Amino acid sequence: MFLSVFCFGQDSLKTIVAEPGDGILSLLRKQGVDPYEVFDEFVLLNNDNLRDSVHLIAGRTYIMPAVKLDTVAIVDSLQIQSKEIKELESVSYDIFGEKHKNVIEKSERLKGTIYYLVSGHGGPDPGAMGIYAGKAIAEDEYAYDITLRLAKELLSHGAKVYIIIQDPNDGIRDDFILEIDHDEVAYLDKTIPLNQVARLKQRVEIVNDLYKSNKGNYQRLIVTHVDSRSEGQNIDVFFYHHEHSKNGKRLAQSIHKTFEAKYKKYQPNRSYSGTFEDRTSLYLVKKTHPAMTFIEIGNIRNAKDQVRIVDPDNRQALAKWISEGVLLDYESE
Structure with missing residues (x-):
């Protein structure tokens, strides 16, 4: 060097x-x-x-x-x-793994806020599947890693964060190929059902129960998914919200605006085609009570999108950009 x-x-x-x-x-x-x-x-x-x-x-x-x-x-x-x-203002969270467990306080910009983070699939359902460097990769592992990174960013600004889907031993991983496992559980160590409707219903009930118990506080929900489309179709990051939720729309719009600014700044020769729009038909969008946004990170089967997903640098950038959009949303209240 x-x-x-x-x-x-x-x-x-x-x-x-x-x-x-x-x-x-x-x-x-x-x-x-x-x-x-x-x-x-x-x-x-x-x-x-x-x-x-x-x-x-x-x-x-x-x-x-x-x-x-x-x-x-x-x-x-x-x-x-x-x-x-020991002299730093930090708190340790084992869920982030040994290398990443210490969260150093950056600010109190999100003090008093509560965020519920749900990563797609998990447990018996790995979600969308793709092949990278000859190995199988699964949506739930990458959505979970981005969610953990986002949780750490939000905590560093003073937010209270509930990670609804959890893996007891993965933590934040700085690898391209994230090993597939099936040991994820829902909040408070609940087994994730195999049936899709039961699985979604479980998440809705957990979030809505927490929302009710934290009534009167500023609360938001962020759901993170990696999509699966035809192999030749690459997509940008998309943000969805409930059609009747003014606060959910503003959250999605704030994060979308942040991504637009980042692409313009760091990739000026590349247009950003990601959008924010209502998608009330999605179960979690329709049934959960907090203002929320549902984020699609990319197409796990497309080679260009895979670079965005498998590179740990990119996953960190995605989490940081989402967190900056969250800050923009909250501070524009």
């Missing part, structure tokens, strides 16, 4: 040469910074030197964002090795 320093006025910007196999997240971790804190700035600084605006090119030199000392987070291996982690 080769490091150098560019002098610019009174500031020093460190640069680093990407090695084969490096992703943005892993490159930033190697430099001892929180990759989720500076991801957007890194992409902005290096946009002309990235493939598809999100992928590193081995052998190219990249500029590292300037990080203020008081915002440097102890990440991954440093979390294990350093005693300084």
Whole structure:
């Protein structure tokens, strides 16, 4: 690994040469910074030197964002090795896995809010299936990983988060191929039914019971799915809401607006065709009580969409962009 320093006025910007196999997240971790804190700035600084605006090119030199000392987070291996982690304002959540369990407080911008997060399928139903690098990949594993990453982002801004579908041992995974299992359970360790209607009804009842018990609080529901369409059809990220829910429409619109801005900023040569629209016919959209949005991440059977789904850098970016849309929605109340 080769490091150098560019002098610019009174500031020093460190640069680093990407090695084969490096992703943005892993490159930033190697430099001892929180990759989720500076991801957007890194992409902005290096946009002309990235493939598809999100992928590193081995052998190219990249500029590292300037990080203020008081915002440097102890990440991954440093979390294990350093005693300084005890001095950080953080809370540990085992559901995120050993490497990602510490959630460092970024702000209180979502203090007093409650978010219910539901990832598609799980348990006996893996959802949509695809093939990547000769191996089977399942919708529920990728939707769950994005949901965990989103939960961590929301928690870092002070929200209370209920993860409705949970896996006891997966945690956030930084792999391209996420191993398929069937041990997911619903909130409070409920077995997920095999029957589709029973499975959806269970989720609706859990969310609506929680909504009732938290009556009077600001509450929102976000459902995350990966779609399955014909192999040749690639899609952008879509956001659905109930046709009669003004708050649900604004939530979907806020996240959609954030995605439009991100695509314009990071992929100016690529048009964004994702939409937000009412889809009241969907069971979870129709039956749940909180204002909500139902998000389709992409087509797991399409090669272009698979890049968005299987790359952990992309899954983190998706979660972060959704969280920024959530912040936009809440702060525009």
